[in-house]
Amino acid sequence: MKTIVVVGNGMVGYKFCEKFIAQADHTKYKLIVFGEEPRVAYDRVHLSEFFEDGDAERLSLAPRSWYEENKIDLYTNERVSEIHRASKTITTSNNLSFHYDHLVLATGSAPFVPPITGVEKKGVFVYRTIEDLEETLAYAETVKGGRAAILGGGLLGLEAAKAVMDMGLEPHVVEFAPKLMPRQLDSRSSKVLQVKLESMGINIHLSKATNQILGNGKITGMEFGEDDTLDVDMLVISAGIRPRDELGKSAGLELGTRGGIVVNNKMETSDPDILAIGEVALYNQMIYGLVAPGYEMAQVAVDQILGKEEVVMAEEIDMSTKLKLIGVDVASFGIPFMPADKGHSIIFENKTESLYKRINVSHDGKKLLGGILVGDADDYNMLLQMYQNEMPLPEQPEALIIGSRGEGGSSFGSAMDLPDTAVVCSCEAVTKGAICCSVLEDGNENLKAVAKATKAATGCGGCKPMVSDLITESLKTLGKTVKVQICEHFEYSRQELFDLVKLRNIKDYDELLDTVGKGHGCEVCKPAVAAIFASIYNETANKQETIQDSNDRFLANIQRNGTYSIVPRVAGGEITPKQLMAMGRIAQKYDLYTKITGGQRIDMFGAKLHELPLIWEELINEGFETGQAYGKSLRTVKSCVGSTWCRYGMDESVSFAIEIENRYKGIRSPHKFKGGVSGCIRECAEARGKDFGFIAVEGGWNVYVGGNGGANPKHAILLAEKVDKETAITYVDRFIMFYIKTALPLQRTAAWLDKLEGGITYLQNVVINDSLGIVEELDQEMQALVDSYKCEWKEAVETPEIRERYTHFVNSEATDDNIEFVALREQKMPKEWV
Amino acid sequence: MTTLPINMYETVSEDAVKVWFKAASVSKFPKNGGACIKYKNLQIAIFNFTREGNWYACQNLCPHKMEMVLSRGMIGEENMEAKVACPLHKNNFSLKTGKHLNGDLDSIATYPIKIEDGFVYVGFSD
Numbered sequence: 001m002k003t004i005v006v007v008g009n010g011m012v013g014y015k016f017c018e019k020f021i022a023q024a025d026h027t028k029y030k031l032i033v034f035g036e037e038p039r040v041a042y043d044r045v046h047l048s049e050f051f052e053d054g055d056a057e058r059l060s061l062a063p064r065s066w067y068e069e070n071k072i073d074l075y076t077n078e079r080v081s082e083i084h085r086a087s088k089t090i091t092t093s094n095n096l097s098f099h100y101d102h103l104v105l106a107t108g109s110a111p112f113v114p115p116i117t118g119v120e121k122k123g124v125f126v127y128r129t130i131e132d133l134e135e136t137l138a139y140a141e142t143v144k145g146g147r148a149a150i151l152g153g154g155l156l157g158l159e160a161a162k163a164v165m166d167m168g169l170e171p172h173v174v175e176f177a178p179k180l181m182p183r184q185l186d187s188r189s190s191k192v193l194q195v196k197l198e199s200m201g202i203n204i205h206l207s208k209a210t211n212q213i214l215g216n217g218k219i220t221g222m223e224f225g226e227d228d229t230l231d232v233d234m235l236v237i238s239a240g241i242r243p244r245d246e247l248g249k250s251a252g253l254e255l256g257t258r259g260g261i262v263v264n265n266k267m268e269t270s271d272p273d274i275l276a277i278g279e280v281a282l283y284n285q286m287i288y289g290l291v292a293p294g295y296e297m298a299q300v301a302v303d304q305i306l307g308k309e310e311v312v313m314a315e316e317i318d319m320s321t322k323l324k325l326i327g328v329d330v331a332s333f334g335i336p337f338m339p340a341d342k343g344h345s346i347i348f349e350n351k352t353e354s355l356y357k358r359i360n361v362s363h364d365g366k367k368l369l370g371g372i373l374v375g376d377a378d379d380y381n382m383l384l385q386m387y388q389n390e391m392p393l394p395e396q397p398e399a400l401i402i403g404s405r406g407e408g409g410s411s412f413g414s415a416m417d418l419p420d421t422a423v424v425c426s427c428e429a430v431t432k433g434a435i436c437c438s439v440l441e442d443g444n445e446n447l448k449a450v451a452k453a454t455k456a457a458t459g460c461g462g463c464k465p466m467v468s469d470l471i472t473e474s475l476k477t478l479g480k481t482v483k484v485q486i487c488e489h490f491e492y493s494r495q496e497l498f499d500l501v502k503l504r505n506i507k508d509y510d511e512l513l514d515t516v517g518k519g520h521g522c523e524v525c526k527p528a529v530a531a532i533f534a535s536i537y538n539e540t541a542n543k544q545e546t547i548q549d550s551n552d553r554f555l556a557n558i559q560r561n562g563t564y565s566i567v568p569r570v571a572g573g574e575i576t577p578k579q580l581m582a583m584g585r586i587a588q589k590y591d592l593y594t595k596i597t598g599g600q601r602i603d604m605f606g607a608k609l610h611e612l613p614l615i616w617e618e619l620i621n622e623g624f625e626t627g628q629a630y631g632k633s634l635r636t637v638k639s640c641v642g643s644t645w646c647r648y649g650m651d652e653s654v655s656f657a658i659e660i661e662n663r664y665k666g667i668r669s670p671h672k673f674k675g676g677v678s679g680c681i682r683e684c685a686e687a688r689g690k691d692f693g694f695i696a697v698e699g700g701w702n703v704y705v706g707g708n709g710g711a712n713p714k715h716a717i718l719l720a721e722k723v724d725k726e727t728a729i730t731y732v733d734r735f736i737m738f739y740i741k742t743a744l745p746l747q748r749t750a751a752w753l754d755k756l757e758g759g760i761t762y763l764q765n766v767v768i769n770d771s772l773g774i775v776e777e778l779d780q781e782m783q784a785l786v787d788s789y790k791c792e793w794k795e796a797v798e799t800p801e802i803r804e805r806y807t808h809f810v811n812s813e814a815t816d817d818n819i820e821f822v823a824l825r826e827q828k829m830p831k832e833w834v
Numbered sequence: 835m836t837t838l839p840i841n842m843y844e845t846v847s848e849d850a851v852k853v854w855f856k857a858a859s860v861s862k863f864p865k866n867g868g869a870c871i872k873y874k875n876l877q878i879a880i881f882n883f884t885r886e887g888n889w890y891a892c893q894n895l896c897p898h899k900m901e902m903v904l905s906r907g908m909i910g911e912e913n914m915e916a917k918v919a920c921p922l923h924k925n926n927f928s929l930k931t932g933k934h935l936n937g938d939l940d941s942i943a944t945y946p947i948k949i950e951d952g953f954v955y956v957g958f959s960d
Contacts, residue, residue, distance in 0.1 A: 525910075
């Protein structure tokens with residue numbers, strides 16, 4: 001058994017442990033961890049959140065029990081004081097002694113306190129640990145309402161400024177450089193940030209070198225030069241960090257000239273048994289004060305100890321970063337400042353809105369080299385990905401920074417366009433592929449689950465929006481649309497609303513709005529809900545007429561000039577000469593334009609509103625019933641002539657079409673649906689261009705579902721082969737019912753099937769193999785709809801209150817004098833629009 | 835009729851009303867729906883927004899394609915602003931201001947409306 005001693009229980013030290021136990025065989029290695037702070041490792045990046053609730057537990061990366069569970073010996077409040085390289089042991093300040101095979105130094109850094117006269121005075125603090133914050137907080141209580149200075153206008157200093165503001169003090173940021181965040185921002189973006197922060201009540205003093213801290217025993221002010229002082233009651237120093245390299249120094253490890261323990265790309269110090277990671281390690285002559293490189297170093301150290309020597313630190317370390325500073329987005333990536341000989345910069349600045357965006361583009365305009373965002377960093381993740389993956393830029397690269405505001409949309413493609421290898425979470429080095437895989441293959445369906453499984457978005461959290469997008473998009477490919485809310489009045493998907501209506505037995509739109517919705521409804525939710533009522537109770541559109549789409553409200557198709565067209569049902573396209581004559585006589589009487597439709601029936605156009613019940617009364621007397629051409633419901637079942645006449649026919653397609661059209665007539669659904677029956681594989685009825693289709697073959701019927709014509713033609717897919725008629729009907733019954741219950745509003749069966757997880761195989765399992773155990777229910781529901789059919793036009797003409805609706809004016813017998821027709825090929829058409 | 839009555843419709847404010855026209859009994863108007871009335875040669879759409887407890891009157895003419903259809907549209911609300919959706923192309927108009935809500939068509943004219951003794955009265959300036 002080998003012993004690994006980790007000195008330091010900060011973020012990087014913890015990450016080392018986490019990665020180590022995930023990879024190593026715990027029977028072969030023993031992990032011993034020392035932390036000098038009383039607490040177990042916590043999230044220092046989000047330290048200022050400690051102020052929001054004072055809950056230190058919430059910041060901890062793992063509870064103490066985690067170390068026990070993983071058989072890690074954790075010593076907190078225990079400082080390692082010496083390394084004895086010859087005997088490979090360490091001793092602690094409490095004189096404990098331990099042997100190591102590998103020693104990992106993750107001692108981090110300490111705030112740099114500049115040697116200014118008077119820094120030892122009361123009321124001067126640093127900003128690094130929870131203890132620092134607690135002390136600062138206690139002192140702030142005694143000077144509440146006073147002024148506090150923050151020495152240092154870098155990232156941490158500005159965080160500290162926010163913290164003292166929350167403590168009830170007036171913040172004054174004092175920076176030596178002529179700009180804020182000098183390492184990350186150029187002068188212009190820094191100025192934009194400054195103006196924004198000043199508007200929020202943070203005072204900023206630039207180009208100030210502090211000579212001494214004033215006050216007798218406790219701080220009362222700062223002196224910058226002669227006659228240049230600032231009265232303050234408290235001071236927080238945040239002037240950068242210095243690596244905690246004293247252990248390395250005393251052990252004789254090689255150090256940098258300005259501190260830091262020198263490491264190679266294996267994280268080895270000058271003694272190969274001692275590794276250094278995080279902010280104590282000097283790599284490429286740099287100390288990396290960011291979480292992501294620290295975590296990467298931890299990974300390299302783990303791999304090196306476990307013998308994977310090929311895993312080494314990258315030569316160039318990405319310093320891209322995004323954070324929310326006092327509510328202001330600040331981000332920089334790649335090369336933020338760029339000399340003009342390397343490329344061009346495109347800069348967008350809007351001081352009134354505190355916006356600054358800069359992208360640096362190669363001379364040929366093809367590559368993104370880096371950039372800075374202040375005020376709005378929503379596009380940071382996509383820009384970072386474009387930079388890291390050297391993705392081609394759009395022809396006008398400026399669209400990347402200005403396009404997204406002007407049009408409200410983004411000029412980037414979807415996150416799904418990224419290569420699978422793209423690193424989305426740089427803190428944890430999680431790729432797009434890993435995130436999508438976690439959704440698609442492991443079934444994690446939300447950010448929390450994916451973060452738990454992959455660790456993505458658990459570091460700085462900057463990649464959260466992109467991870468969310470990837471989850472949403474991946475779910476979509478599974479047909480699991482992430483909650484599609486019907487409209488602002490119902491925070492439910494259609495399927496949820498369907499279940500609610502059924503469960504609570506709600507039969508009235510107002511009641512539904514009052515119980516599960518809000519507001520007064522709109523033209524989107526009303527017809528959607530009407531369709532749900534129709535599907536569950538099979539009520540006609542006459543019952544709640546004002547929630548119906550206009551066509552359903554008046555049971556006819558509104559046409560260009562506000563007149564209507566009428567389509568009686570002609571099941572299977574079979575019509576007798578007597579019916580043809582009756583229809584011709586009625587059309588002639590009311591001067592209607594007639595045409596054969598694509599669904600093998602006859603459409604009569606040009607009826608005025610008040611004529612509709614008159615015409616229908618006559619049609620009903622001739623034995624016709626409504627064809628529901630106006631509804632989101634079954635339209636027609638098209639058929640070829642079949643074996644009764646055709647010499648090739650395998651079966652009676654017309655008889656089957658009539659039977660099935662009469663079975664499904666009147667059933668309302670998320671969108672219109674159509675059927676087709678062909679008597680042989682020549683497929684003259686174009687059944688595969690329909691939502692459901694039957695084709696007669698040797699030995700039975702082939703059943704197809706999910707086809708349509710229209711704008712996105714799609715052939716229906718084979719659901720079952722060579723089944724008898726009864727079985728074919730049963731399968732299609734279930735298919736339709738399942739579709740009605742689960743589709744989105746106005747989603748045809750093709751789109752629905754397309755989005756259904758598992759596609760046709762899943763559907764087969766549901767309707768044929770009863771994988772969900774619901775076929776009995778589906779069968780009953782379908783039979784209830786079939787049994788409760790009634791012709792809604794018959795109901796309308798026989799009910800005086802409904803008939804009354806068919807009048808253009810409620811206060812006059814006059815008709816609409818705005819309607820005009822012109823002649824067309826011995827018939828008529830509406831006058832052209834103006 | 836050959837010329838379209840586009841400029842026949844102008845919003846009438848409450849204080850400009852000279853005539854309160856007794857249009858029809860309230861029973862003629864469906865709950866949460868509309869119907870059309872005739873005044874001189876004008877077609878006025880009247881909506882009985884029961885859920886809101888308000889009545890609205892506007893021109894029946896949709897300014898998009900100049901068809902007399904608005905009274906047959908569905909009414910509803912967007913951010914609590916009452917609106918009507920034209921049955922032809924779902925153009926939404928505010929019933930309060932007449933403003934086109936999902937595009938930039940001309941506004942529709944609106945008219946004052948009141949209910950007295952079970953009758954609907956619409957205000958006109960002449």
